[in-house]
Amino acid sequence: MAAAALRPAILRRIRLSPSPAAAAGAAAASQPHALARWLARPMSSHDAHLTRDEVVDRLLDVLKCHPKVDPSKVSPEAHFEKDLGLDSLDTVEVVMAIEEEFKLEIPDQEADKIDSLPLAIEYVANHPMAA
Amino acid sequence: MASRSKLSGIQRQVLALYRGFLRTARLKSPEERHRIESVVSAEFRENARNIDRKNFVYIEYLLRRGKKQLEQLKDPDITGLSTLEINKNFRLVL
Numbered sequence: 001m002a003a004a005a006l007r008p009a010i011l012r013r014i015r016l017s018p019s020p021a022a023a024a025g026a027a028a029a030s031q032p033h034a035l036a037r038w039l040a041r042p043m044s045s046h047d048a049h050l051t052r053d054e055v056v057d058r059l060l061d062v063l064k065c066h067p068k069v070d071p072s073k074v075s076p077e078a079h080f081e082k083d084l085g086l087d088s089l090d091t092v093e094v095v096m097a098i099e100e101e102f103k104l105e106i107p108d109q110e111a112d113k114i115d116s117l118p119l120a121i122e123y124v125a126n127h128p129m130a131a
Numbered sequence: 132m133a134s135r136s137k138l139s140g141i142q143r144q145v146l147a148l149y150r151g152f153l154r155t156a157r158l159k160s161p162e163e164r165h166r167i168e169s170v171v172s173a174e175f176r177e178n179a180r181n182i183d184r185k186n187f188v189y190i191e192y193l194l195r196r197g198k199k200q201l202e203q204l205k206d207p208d209i210t211g212l213s214t215l216e217i218n219k220n221f222r223l224v225l
Contacts, residue, residue, distance in 0.1 A: 088138070089175055092146050096153050108147050112138065 055102075055125045059117060062097050066090065079116040091115060102130040141190060148197045149175055155204050167204070 056076050064071040069084050080086045080094060095111045098104070102124050106114070114120050124130050138146070149171070156167040182189060203209055 087179075088142065088146055089149060089172070089179065092149050093153070093172075096150065100157075108143075108150065111150065112143060112146065 049128070050102075050125070050130055052121070052125050055130070056121055058101055059098065059120055059124065062101050063094065063117065066094055066097065074117075076117050076121065081115065095120075098124065102127070104130055141187060141194075144194055145175075145190070148194060148201065151201050152197075152204070155201060158205075158207070 060074055060076065063069055063074045063078070063084070066086075068086060068090055073084055075083075078084055080091045081088075086094065091114075092111070095106060095114050098114075098120055099106050104124070104127060106123070110123065114123055152171045153168065156164045156171070159167060178193060182193075184190075
């Protein structure tokens with residue numbers, strides 16, 4: 001309590017030019033969520049953001065693994081319903097599998113829009129948390 | 132099946148419920164997860180095949196029932212199968 005009362009009095013009298021280290025610390029402290037997110041990232045070989053090619057390859061694999069998909073029909077341009085013959089329930093399953101593959105949680109509103117590989121590639125490639 | 136851009140509100144609700152079940156199944160043990168996924172998937176597909184898509188009253192009833200079941204399934208103590216089996220029997224009685 002006493003220290004808290006003294007603090008403003010002391011601070012009013014102190015004039016310090018901030019050192020670069022202190023400034024960096026303050027910057028990190030002002031973005032606690034960014035720091036926490038970074039610390040929470042799983043250890044992985046691709047710590048930098050995923051390359052688009054890697055996203056495409058892994059998405060193609062996710063689609064090929066779905067029990068109803070004919071792997072020979074999977075291409076980066078494929079539409080889930082028109083080209084792969086999936087219904088809307090299958091599409092929900094596919095989008096959930098994409099979440100697991102890239103350790104994402106896709107909100108319902110976004111998930112409802114993803115109905116083709118081009119849209120899935122776009123979403124994952126632009127997602128800062130995709131791992 | 133209608134294209135994605137033409138999903139109706141009630142279709143969206145059904146898909147959101149299905150997604151909710153799949154998300155909750157992930158929280159269970161791998162065997163339970165697998166069992167829940169097959170039971171839930173079979174139930175949704177059977178209803179999608181057998182129920183007239185314009186039977187809104189019945190679909191809304193199923194949505195309400197499904198939401199209640201999902202809430203029960205979210206309880207960490209509930210593994211899922213007993214809940215779903217009880218409700219299946221319950222439906223047979225109806």
